[in-house]
Amino acid sequence: MSTEQLVAAGPQARPAHRSAADAPPAVRVEGVSQVFERDRPPVLDGVDLTVAPGEFVCLVGASGCGKSTLLNLLAGLVEPTAGRVEVSARRPALMFQEPALLPWLTASGNVELALKARGVKRAERRTEAARLLSLVNLADQGGKRVHELSGGMRQRVALARSLAQDSKVLLMDEPFAALDAITRDVLHVELARVWAEQQLSVVFVTHNVREAVRLGSRVVLMGSRPGRIVREWQVDLPQPRTIESPGVSALAAEITHELHREISRHGH
Ligand SMILES: Nc1ncnc2c1ncn2[C@@H]1O[C@H](COP(=O)(O)OP(=O)(O)OP(=O)(O)O)[C@@H](O)[C@H]1O
Numbered sequence: 001m002s003t004e005q006l007v008a009a010g011p012q013a014r015p016a017h018r019s020a021a022d023a024p025p026a027v028r029v030e031g032v033s034q035v036f037e038r039d040r041p042p043v044l045d046g047v048d049l050t051v052a053p054g055e056f057v058c059l060v061g062a063s064g065c066g067k068s069t070l071l072n073l074l075a076g077l078v079e080p081t082a083g084r085v086e087v088s089a090r091r092p093a094l095m096f097q098e099p100a101l102l103p104w105l106t107a108s109g110n111v112e113l114a115l116k117a118r119g120v121k122r123a124e125r126r127t128e129a130a131r132l133l134s135l136v137n138l139a140d141q142g143g144k145r146v147h148e149l150s151g152g153m154r155q156r157v158a159l160a161r162s163l164a165q166d167s168k169v170l171l172m173d174e175p176f177a178a179l180d181a182i183t184r185d186v187l188h189v190e191l192a193r194v195w196a197e198q199q200l201s202v203v204f205v206t207h208n209v210r211e212a213v214r215l216g217s218r219v220v221l222m223g224s225r226p227g228r229i230v231r232e233w234q235v236d237l238p239q240p241r242t243i244e245s246p247g248v249s250a251l252a253a254e255i256t257h258e259l260h261r262e263i264s265r266h267g268h
């Protein structure tokens with residue numbers, strides 16, 4: 001598939017693979033500005049973003065442009081200085097670069113803790129944790145403690161723990177950035193599968209443009225100083241995709257070109 005076939009999306013872009021376009025959005029950000037320090041320019045200014053149910057939106061942009069800030073606003077960790085943020089899930093699930101598991105618990109114990117926080121009864125927690133761990137291909141690893149798991153396995157436990165929140169909205173901030181390429185590819189397959197099976201709406205921050213195209217149904221490019229959305233692309237490539245496939249490479253090259261233009265505009 002050539003890049004010409006990959007339609008650059010306008011603001012009314014619809015999800016490529018779901019018929020849920022008429023349902024209320026999973027995420028709606030309107031005219032959001034964020035100022036942390038009064039005498040400094042805003043970190044975000046006039047950001048509008050709508051994520052339809054079932055969409056997988058990847059945010060890319062230069063370091064410091066405000067991607068994590070936008071995700072933290074969606075997570076409700078930060079209140080916007082101006083504008084509106086609406087998320088359909090009461091408590092969206094979060095996943096960061098570090099798995100942040102509790103080392104004195106097993107893999108299963110970490111997932112069970114999230115189930116407990118959700119109010120799942122003790123008798124059901126073990127079975128539900130086993131189901132979630134098998135979703136991320138860790139069916140037989142539930143009894144292992146954190147130090148007995150590889151980095152990739154830990155991040156899978158963190159994904160299972162996020163899914164334990166049973167939220168339809170998943171917010172991810174560079175969740176695979178610290179992993180080697182092969183483990184990351186495995187997790188891409190698992191995340192794409194879980195996303196489709198659970199019909200999640202995902203907002204995924206990454207520095208890796210190929211990763212964004214590999215996973216996303218839409219890629220949103222943010223500019224810096226102040227952080228704002230400068231362009232977006234609908235990714236109409238068939239799934240399953242791989243990070244090496246020609247269609248992924250072609251679109252990633254186009255987006256990387258735009259990203260570099262944005263970065264050079266701001267001299268860093
Ligand atoms: N709580 C805060 N108080 C003050 N400044 C903040 C706060 N959070 C973020 N910032 C500033 O906002 C800007 C954007 O930060 P943010 O972490 O959102 O960038 P980012 O795009 O996620 O960068 P990276 O790609 O490096 O993770 C930075 O200049 C940062 O110093």
Ligand SMILES: [Mg+2]
Pocket residue numbers: 067068069173
């Ligand atoms: Mg960040």
